[in-house]
Amino acid sequence: MKLGTIGVGNAGSKIVDKMVEFESLTNRKLCRHVMVINTARTDLTKPDHIPENRRVLIGDTHQKAKGHGVGGDVDVGAEVAKNDMDEIRRAFDDVDIHEVDAILVCASLGGGTGSGAAPVVIKELQKMYDEPVYGLGVLPGKYEGGRPALNAARSLQSFVNNTDNFIAFDNDAWRSKGQTVGEGYEGMNRELATRIVTLLGAGEYDEATTAENAMDSSDIIRTLDTNGISSIGYASTTVNNNGDGLLNRFREEHEIEDTTNSAAKINGLVRRAVNSRLTLPCEVSSADRALIVLSGPPSELSRKGLESAREWIEKEVDTVEVLAGDDPRENASALSAVVLLSNVTETPRIKAIQEQAVEAQEKIAEQEAVREEEIANLIKDKDGKIDPVI
Numbered sequence: 001m002k003l004g005t006i007g008v009g010n011a012g013s014k015i016v017d018k019m020v021e022f023e024s025l026t027n028r029k030l031c032r033h034v035m036v037i038n039t040a041r042t043d044l045t046k047p048d049h050i051p052e053n054r055r056v057l058i059g060d061t062h063q064k065a066k067g068h069g070v071g072g073d074v075d076v077g078a079e080v081a082k083n084d085m086d087e088i089r090r091a092f093d094d095v096d097i098h099e100v101d102a103i104l105v106c107a108s109l110g111g112g113t114g115s116g117a118a119p120v121v122i123k124e125l126q127k128m129y130d131e132p133v134y135g136l137g138v139l140p141g142k143y144e145g146g147r148p149a150l151n152a153a154r155s156l157q158s159f160v161n162n163t164d165n166f167i168a169f170d171n172d173a174w175r176s177k178g179q180t181v182g183e184g185y186e187g188m189n190r191e192l193a194t195r196i197v198t199l200l201g202a203g204e205y206d207e208a209t210t211a212e213n214a215m216d217s218s219d220i221i222r223t224l225d226t227n228g229i230s231s232i233g234y235a236s237t238t239v240n241n242n243g244d245g246l247l248n249r250f251r252e253e254h255e256i257e258d259t260t261n262s263a264a265k266i267n268g269l270v271r272r273a274v275n276s277r278l279t280l281p282c283e284v285s286s287a288d289r290a291l292i293v294l295s296g297p298p299s300e301l302s303r304k305g306l307e308s309a310r311e312w313i314e315k316e317v318d319t320v321e322v323l324a325g326d327d328p329r330e331n332a333s334a335l336s337a338v339v340l341l342s343n344v345t346e347t348p349r350i351k352a353i354q355e356q357a358v359e360a361q362e363k364i365a366e367q368e369a370v371r372e373e374e375i376a377n378l379i380k381d382k383d384g385k386i387d388p389v390i
């Protein structure tokens with residue numbers, strides 16, 4: 001598929017940057033337009049693969065942001081984006097939307113800019129274009145505390161209500177044991193970029209490909225068209241693809257397909273993808289629709305293997321809506337299976353974030369009430385004889 005890709009806030013921009021890096025390393029052509037939007041000037045200097053003129057600073061004249069970020073305040077994040085909407089709209093004007101099949105807005109839901117500004121940007125995109133708008137959102141870890149959970153619970157509602165699909169990434173599930181906040185982001189972003197680019201980049205090639213079973217962008221759009229929350233599974237295995245391998249040449253010359261072996265390999269790989277650590281841990285059977293993309297050298301792809309994997313997922317998810325297709329990559333050194341589980345409803349992490357958010361909201365209200373009382377007591381004279389001016 002051809003994508004317009006927009007990163008909002010610090011994490012959102014870093015993830016888009018990693019997507020561009022991964023697609024250029026693997027000769028894919030997914031992100032036809034990229035843009036990053038931020039309230040922090042310093043964060044805008046971080047991406048390595050986003051052209052300078054595709055970096056948009058918002059809120060530099062806002063009282064609370066002043067070009068230094070919004071300090072985790074989701075309401076300020078949203079306000080800044082609303083105030084600077086003309087500038088954001090002008091940046092969109094450069095996007096030739098006829099070139100793209102869909103738009104992806106990527107942000108973290110725990111900070112202030114991503115969680116607040118991204119939903120405002122999404123709403124505007126939905127008004128401006130007919131193409132589907134997807135969200136790719138990072139959920140904060142439990143260890144980060146109540147405030148990020150509250151941001152995430154509020155922002156999640158806006159994301160889900162305003163996007164055609166929300167693909168989630170759970171920081172908690174991906175943090176390695178012993179890692180602190182901040183450690184491991186680089187690796188996590190790479191893992192997420194690998195999954196999202198392998199999935200959405202299927203079917204875009206430099207040259208015409210004649211794969212019998214090739215994935216089409218309309219299949220991806222169809223699977224994502226649920227207005228729900230999605231999770232992605234992935235597995236890959238290295239293959240011996242030196243192009244002129246003797247075995248491959250022998251097979252080609254004799255038109256032999258090593259069907260039994262490659263079919264079993266593919267079936268196993270797809271099962272491994274579904275049982276792997278998902279971007280958002282969930283009950284697989286709660287998905288509404290699923291899609292399998294098998295990416296690798298054409299000699300490794302097997303129609304029989306893909307079909308049996310498709311049937312297995314059909315039973316596993318208990319849905320008849322399972323689409324599958326190949327993404328042949330002539331020079332790939334790995335065979336990868338990516339599985340999109342669309343509209344999953346049993347997601348323990350989202351439930352936990354909502355509970356953590358309710359607790360945080362109550363605690364914040366309590367603390368504010370105590371603080372107000374303390375201030376009132378401090379300035380009031382003991383006997384209440386002195387009146388305020390106004």
Ligand SMILES: Nc1nc2c(ncn2[C@@H]2O[C@H](COP(=O)(O)OP(=O)(O)OP(=O)(O)O)[C@@H](O)[C@H]2O)c(=O)[nH]1
Binds near residue numbers: 114144188
């Ligand atoms: N997966 C992942 N999560 C990140 C990364 N950087 C920050 N986070 C998470 O994102 C949240 C903070 O959001 P940021 O994107 O840093 O902040 P922001 O949206 O720019 O908002 P402000 O800093 O408040 O202006 C926290 O929950 C972090 O754990 C990253 O590179 N990868």
